[in-house]
Amino acid sequence: MITKCVQCICALVIFIAVYFPSRHARHYDYIHLKDVISELVFNINNKFSQEKNCEYGALILNNTEIIIADVTQTKYFIPPLIGGEFIPQTFTVEQNNTLPFNRAEMMNYGAKIAIESNIYGCSHRPRHMSSSLDTFRYNLPYLTLFGGAISILTSHFKKVNGMSNLFFGWGGEDDNFYNRLESHQILPYRFDPELSRYTMLIHKKQLKNDKRFQILNKPLNIENDGLNRLNRRYLVIPENLFTRIVVN
Amino acid sequence: MNDETLCCCEYYDSLNERNHILACCCNCVDLDEAVDSLIRGKSVSEKNKTGFLNTMQERLRIPWIGGARQIAFDTILPVFILPIMLFLASISLWWTVFSFTTVAIFLLLIFNFFIRAIPNTKFFLTWTVTSILLLYFIFEFVVIPFLEILVEENIALSALIFFFIICFYTTKIKANELAQLGIEATESLVGKSINGFYSCQICNAKIPDKDHHCVWFDCCISKYNQFYFISALFFAVVALLYSSNLTLTSVCHPFRFYKAILLPDDCSDVYYQFELSLSFVSAIYSLILAAILLMLLLQQLMLISVGFSLKEWNKLTFLSKLCLGLNKKRPHNRGFIKNWSRILCLNKPQYHPLDREV
Numbered sequence: 159m160i161t162k163c164v165q166c167i168c169a170l171v172i173f174i175a176v177y178f179p180s181r182h183a184r185h186y187d188y189i190h191l192k193d194v195i196s197e198l199v200f201n202i203n204n205k206f207s208q209e210k211n212c213e214y215g216a217l218i219l220n221n222t223e224i225i226i227a228d229v230t231q232t233k234y235f236i237p238p239l240i241g242g243e244f245i246p247q248t249f250t251v252e253q254n255n256t257l258p259f260n261r262a263e264m265m266n267y268g269a270k271i272a273i274e275s276n277i278y279g280c281s282h283r284p285r286h287m288s289s290s291l292d293t294f295r296y297n298l299p300y301l302t303l304f305g306g307a308i309s310i311l312t313s314h315f316k317k318v319n320g321m322s323n324l325f326f327g328w329g330g331e332d333d334n335f336y337n338r339l340e341s342h343q344i345l346p347y348r349f350d351p352e353l354s355r356y357t358m359l360i361h362k363k364q365l366k367n368d369k370r371f372q373i374l375n376k377p378l379n380i381e382n383d384g385l386n387r388l389n390r391r392y393l394v395i396p397e398n399l400f401t402r403i404v405v406n
Numbered sequence: 407m408n409d410e411t412l413c414c415c416e417y418y419d420s421l422n423e424r425n426h427i428l429a430c431c432c433n434c435v436d437l438d439e440a441v442d443s444l445i446r447g448k449s450v451s452e453k454n455k456t457g458f459l460n461t462m463q464e465r466l467r468i469p470w471i472g473g474a475r476q477i478a479f480d481t482i483l484p485v486f487i488l489p490i491m492l493f494l495a496s497i498s499l500w501w502t503v504f505s506f507t508t509v510a511i512f513l514l515l516i517f518n519f520f521i522r523a524i525p526n527t528k529f530f531l532t533w534t535v536t537s538i539l540l541l542y543f544i545f546e547f548v549v550i551p552f553l554e555i556l557v558e559e560n561i562a563l564s565a566l567i568f569f570f571i572i573c574f575y576t577t578k579i580k581a582n583e584l585a586q587l588g589i590e591a592t593e594s595l596v597g598k599s600i601n602g603f604y605s606c607q608i609c610n611a612k613i614p615d616k617d618h619h620c621v622w623f624d625c626c627i628s629k630y631n632q633f634y635f636i637s638a639l640f641f642a643v644v645a646l647l648y649s650s651n652l653t654l655t656s657v658c659h660p661f662r663f664y665k666a667i668l669l670p671d672d673c674s675d676v677y678y679q680f681e682l683s684l685s686f687v688s689a690i691y692s693l694i695l696a697a698i699l700l701m702l703l704l705q706q707l708m709l710i711s712v713g714f715s716l717k718e719w720n721k722l723t724f725l726s727k728l729c730l731g732l733n734k735k736r737p738h739n740r741g742f743i744k745n746w747s748r749i750l751c752l753n754k755p756q757y758h759p760l761d762r763e764v
Contacts, residue, residue, distance in 0.1 A: 176546055176560075176564075177557060177560060177561060177564075179557055181550050181551065181553075182550065182553065182555055182556055182557045182559075182560060183553055183554050183555055183556050184556075185556070292659065292660060292661070293659060293660075294553075294554050295554045295555070295655050295656060295660055295668055296660075296662075296668070297554055297555075297556060299552075299553035299554065300553060358659075360659075360672075360675075
């Protein structure tokens with residue numbers, strides 16, 4: 159009887175150990191496609207403010223996606239907003255029928271397609287954008303992952319004093335950043351996997367940082383490590399389509 | 407000899423003395439004498455050599471309930487060959503090609519040798535079991551920690567493996583029952599020829615309606631366990647293909663095929679990290695196994711449909727094999743539907759020793 163019980167308990171322990179959820183890729187909560195629009199931060203002020211990353215023109219979804227409604231006779235064109243850091247993604251919508259030009263409908267079509275592709279804009283909470291990466295079989299390795307492509311409001315980034323400067327080599331900095339956000343109750347979220355698909359380009363991998371867990375296990379030092387602890391040994395070189403920053 | 411029960415690591419040796427397997431390297435008289443004579447500059451006597459080999463064979467045991475069991479050298483061989491093969495194959499692409507071809511050639515050479523020299527060898531059964539365990543452990547403890555496989559995918563694979571093991575086990579149990587039946591039949595009909603029973607030299611038994619002897623399952627396959635055998639093959643093929651797909655899409659660069667199926671397309675940098683290359687190599691091994699088993703499965707399905715046993719099929723000429731043997735006499739053929747219904751419905755041989763008079 160006792161041996162039977164011991165065998166059962168052993169089998170159960172092995173079963174749980176083998177199928178323990180954290181040993182696997184995870185399913186995660188996300189903002190559904192229809193709710194995505196309400197989560198985006200639209201900054202209608204078109205002045206060149208400091209929070210340049212989330213400026214929108216009156217009819218521009220955000221500064222990387224520009225919708226151009228267009229019909230053969232009546233062309234409707236929004237001049238691309240040059241000056242942002244990204245090369246804008248341009249969508250042209252053509253009304254291919256004999257009816258009079260319907261600008262609003264064309265706008266809706268453009269917006270629909272633009273929203274269904276990845277959105278490079280700001281949302282109310284920090285957003286983990288690359289949650290459906292091809293090299294991870296389009297799965298999320300663990301729930302607190304905040305690496306790869308992320309988007310965050312400038313105010314949030316300043317609030318947690320940016321990211322840590324202590325991580326050399328591969329790994330750890332994203333988990334540290336997640337911990338910083340968590341300590342300020344600014345929990346990141348993710349959008350629909352359809353909006354979060356990324357392709358990892360083939361790249362030479364950095365050396366793994368063996369000390370990363372050691373640094374991660376230390377208590378967070380938000381005040382003395384981050385955005386406010388940068389030295390002045392850097393150069394800013396303006397190029398045609400981007401700005402180069404060289405740090406010594 | 408005392409009557410106390412043995413612990414799982416103890417055994418009685420040839421002198422009827424109680425021994426422990428941890429003491430396997432202690433107290434070998436022949437080795438002592440051999441080393442002694444070597445140091446003295448004399449040649450090692452023949453008696454010492456055979457004595458040493460006997461002692462080694464005697465002490466080669468695995469822990470077992472009720473005392474350590476002796477194991478034959480050929481039985482234990484795959485336990486070393488397979489991990490070494492996978493380990494060497496993970497070094498680089500050329501090592502993969504080299505170690506796989508070496509093992510394949512070794513198997514081809516040793517196959518006929520074993521069948522002739524040691525007919526009842528457990529070498530092939532150990533090979534099967536070691537492969538299953540090794541592939542499963544690599545999947546659970548090397549591939550799963552990459553955190554790229556979902557729980558439900560892991561559970562689905564485990565279910566397939568579970569079904570395979572059930573079918574594998576049932577095939578063997580049924581084969582044992584059939585062999586038992588063969589013994590009963592020969593006992594009740596001494597001196598008379600028995601219809602429908604075929605003797606198997608390898609398992610040394612008479613099997614009713616024998617199809618062939620499967621060395622990898624180490625049992626005879628007859629009409630009465632062929633359904634479980636085919637199911638086992640089917641689940642093995644599906645499990646191997648699924649696990650290799652999961653592994654390859656984890657370690658290689660995947661792409662979406664028709665939006666739903668993930669397939670690997672670029673495996674160029676798997677050899678940079680040992681875990682990656684080990685997973686990759688195990689997936690390749692699974693694919694090779696799946697291809698071989700799939701061919702066996704299709705052959706079985708075809709042979710049942712046309713009503714041949716594998717033994718009869720192997721005796722056919724190449725030309726009649728091309729015609730699927732349809733031009734030859736098929737003594738066991740009852741037509742497509744009846745052939746299949748016999749496989750699917752028959753559980754016990756319709757044989758009553760007392761009723762039959764030959």
